[in-house]
Amino acid sequence: MKENFLADYLSKFISVCFTIESDGSKTKIGDGEPCFNVKINNPLKKTELLTSTSLALGEAYMRGDIELDKDLYYVLNLFLGNMSKFSTNESALKNIIKTSVSKANQKKEVSSHYDIGNDFYKLWLDKDMNYSCAYFKDDNKTLDEAQEDKLDHILAKLQLEEGMTLLDIGCGWGALLIRAAKKYKIKGCGITLSAEQEKGFSEKIKAEGLEDLLTVKIMDYRDLPKSEMTFDRVVSVGMLEHVGRKNYDLFLKCVHSVLKDGGLFLLHFISALKEHPGDAWIKKYIFPGGMIPSLREIVNIMPDYNFYTLDIESLRRHYNRTLLCWRENFNNHREEIEKMMGVEFTRMWDLYLASCAATFNNGIIDLHQILMSKGVNNSIPMLRTV
Secondary structure, three states: OOHHHHHHHHHOOOOOOEEEEEOOEEEEEOOOOOOOEEEEOOOOOHHHHHHEHHHHHHHHHHHOOEEEOOOHHHHHHHHHHHHHHOOEOOOOOHHHHOOOOOHHHHHHHHHHHHOOOHHHHHOOOOOOOOOOOOOOOOOOOOHHHHHHHHHHHHHHHOOOOOOOEEEEEOOOOOHHHHHHHHHHOOEEEEEEOOHHHHHHHHHHHHHHOOOOOEEEEEOOHHHOOOOOOOEEEEEEEOOHHHOOHHHHHHHHHHHHHHEEEEEEEEEEEEEEOOOOOOOHHHHHHOOOOOOOOEHHHHHHHHHHHOEEEEEEEEOHHHHHHHHHHHHHHHHHOHHHHHHHHOHHHHHHHHHHHHHHHHHHHOOOOEEEEEEEEEOOOOOOOOOOOO
């Protein structure tokens, strides 16, 4: 590839000054002092760059074909706000970008990410293995403290009382239900499609002596209507991103089927300003089939199932900080992870954490919590307390 093509290509979305190093020579792009240098170890293919910017650059970084002289997050944060200028040939990428809505495929897609191994996630998540946005009340909070505060933030919104029943759709390793059971003495059920999460949560229930209060099942949310279960409260944290645009309506319908009249539902999900098919690199390597909904398309469906909006809160900057904490933990165990998973996987996962942190910081994606009631509920406090 001719260097002038690459320079022109990158300058379309990288507005700061930088240099490209190839075959021992450097080319300066832009005016002023360079912010970083890109070293090209192996040429990038023009056809791949024109098909998908994120896929071409992401794969090149994974392989070590390109290297940076500055921290990865620092560099990505300089230009990921311009992702709308990336090349994306949706026709050529249709097999990657499309989202399957079949049960079998979605279970396979979820397992491909969450069943990598509990030992892997234990290395860089908090002590309770919360794999979702933390809540930083102040700058001095550690990740462990911020994750506990996130759980309390959600549980306070749900207005829990002793003896209530709580369903967690996409329960992860169970931190939220365990805290709810201990703090409020509720009876809870968690459902997940991940065998590793079900195993880890089951072990925690037994270790905490909570067998009389908590259960966990490998279960698809679409099976809820025929489960004959009902709940006073429902929560879903970071699971909606796996549902797919065609099934948002069905998801809310399934929640409606198991939530008692007047019950509260808290939906915590990564969102986008507008509807978008998704990023090719993320969908190929990190979250196959993943889809980020816009806030408006979820709010638009809610009235169809008699869901009343009580509160909407953005935690976008909290997720940026959460990801930076995860990445710090990840890189503190980098040598161990490389031995466990390989160098290319480690570079891939570091890129995932850094790029997500940068996209949250630049407002490409957001994090919203919607609190809603099934029908009118006049018994909850009139004032927001959290």
